[in-house]
Amino acid sequence: MLDVIIVGAGPAGMSAALMLGRSRRSVLICDNAQPRNAVSHAMHGFLTRDGMAPTEFRRLGREQLQQYPNIEFRVTTVLDAKREQNLFTVTLSDESVHTARTLLLATGMKDVLPPIEGFQRYYGAGVFSCPYCDGWEVRDQPLAVLGNGPAGEALALQLLQWSRDIVVCTNGPSQIDAREQAFLNHHEIKIYEDPITRLEGTEQQFERIVFANGSVLPRKALFLQTKHLRRLELLDMLNCPMPERYQEPIAPGIYLAGDVYQTRWVSGAVADGAEIGVMINKELQKEDLTRSYRSLKEV
Numbered sequence: 085m086l087d088v089i090i091v092g093a094g095p096a097g098m099s100a101a102l103m104l105g106r107s108r109r110s111v112l113i114c115d116n117a118q119p120r121n122a123v124s125h126a127m128h129g130f131l132t133r134d135g136m137a138p139t140e141f142r143r144l145g146r147e148q149l150q151q152y153p154n155i156e157f158r159v160t161t162v163l164d165a166k167r168e169q170n171l172f173t174v175t176l177s178d179e180s181v182h183t184a185r186t187l188l189l190a191t192g193m194k195d196v197l198p199p200i201e202g203f204q205r206y207y208g209a210g211v212f213s214c215p216y217c218d219g220w221e222v223r224d225q226p227l228a229v230l231g232n233g234p235a236g237e238a239l240a241l242q243l244l245q246w247s248r249d250i251v252v253c254t255n256g257p258s259q260i261d262a263r264e265q266a267f268l269n270h271h272e273i274k275i276y277e278d279p280i281t282r283l284e285g286t287e288q289q290f291e292r293i294v295f296a297n298g299s300v301l302p303r304k305a306l307f308l309q310t311k312h313l314r315r316l317e318l319l320d321m322l323n324c325p326m327p328e329r330y331q332e333p334i335a336p337g338i339y340l341a342g343d344v345y346q347t348r349w350v351s352g353a354v355a356d357g358a359e360i361g362v363m364i365n366k367e368l369q370k371e372d373l374t375r376s377y378r379s380l381k382e383v
């Protein structure tokens with residue numbers, strides 16, 4: 085029986101595995117290679133890793149985990165999770181079954197893009213969701229925001245830190261009220277209400293917005309707030325709803341780390357994973373010590 089099964093080997097899962105491995109815990113970490121930033125060519129804002137390709141980051145992480153014989157890494161999908169008494173059993177896509185004392189879900193999230201031609205294609209290549217991750221590379225360039233109402237206004241104002249040439253595309257009638265509009269005007273931010281038909285560009289790079297009225301607006305980058313789908317399917321299988329007030333563990337023996345809960349950064353996910361790794365080790369140690377104390381009393 086294992087000490088911990090970790091589902092997801094992104095920054096959060098691998099960081100937890102490192103702490104647990106170094107605590108001499110037996111760990112199985114499983115990953116099916118669908119990281120949130122798969123479309124991104126370079127990751128920014130993480131000290132000592134600024135500009136590194138996410139694939140290289142993951143390769144290095146995996147290489148470092150290999151130094152610990154008590155950590156097993158598998159490229160596989162965890163299809164199913166069950167809880168029986170105090171143990172967790174998972175089934176992998178190779179049909180193997182594994183049991184552990186604790187389960188850590190570091191499964192990340194998926195960004196949901198608008199169903200408009202070009203968004204999927206250019207996400208990470210001129211279409212971005214995070215100015216802190218990708219704003220610097222397009223500083224002082226013509227930028228667009230896709231958004232409406234107060235959220236659209238807020239994102240446009242936020243982007244002023246990176247460029248003064250900003251437009252807001254509301255993709256339909258504007259819900260930006262007169263006060264917000266006056267504020268945008270004050271910063272020379274124009275509103276385009278026409279629906280967007282598609283995004284166009286080169287093979288690798290977004291270059292322009294095409295509107296339903298046929299007009300074309302060249303822009304260096306487009307920022308939007310994506311919807312987030314947290315990967316919580318395994319929690320559902322365990323019949324474990326998210327508690328109203330988030331806590332770790334979210335149920336006895338079940339932990340979450342990284343974007344699946346709330347982080348939006350690689351560095352944040354790494355920090356989260358490390359903390360949860362230590363927390364799991366402490367909980368297991370408490371259990372171990374209680375058990376040995378009980379058996380001592382029985383003697």
Ligand SMILES: Cc1cc2nc3c(=O)[nH]c(=O)nc-3n(C[C@H](O)[C@H](O)[C@H](O)COP(=O)(O)OP(=O)(O)OC[C@H]3O[C@@H](n4cnc5c(N)ncnc54)[C@H](O)[C@@H]3O)c2cc1C
Pocket residue numbers: 091092093094095096097114115116117118119120121123124126127128129130160161162163190191192193195207208212213214217218315341342343344347348349350351353
């Ligand atoms: C376009 C884009 C650009 C970004 N740029 C930056 C940036 O420059 N700097 C920055 O700090 N952050 C950036 N981010 C955010 C960053 O990607 C996330 O914050 C980070 O990846 C979160 O790490 P995580 O470990 O929680 O999740 P992830 O990295 O998403 O890892 C989760 C892993 O779990 C695996 N998984 C899920 N379910 C299963 C299952 N059932 N079985 C097996 N494996 C499973 C997935 O395959 C995935 O590998 C960007 C995000 C996007 C979308």
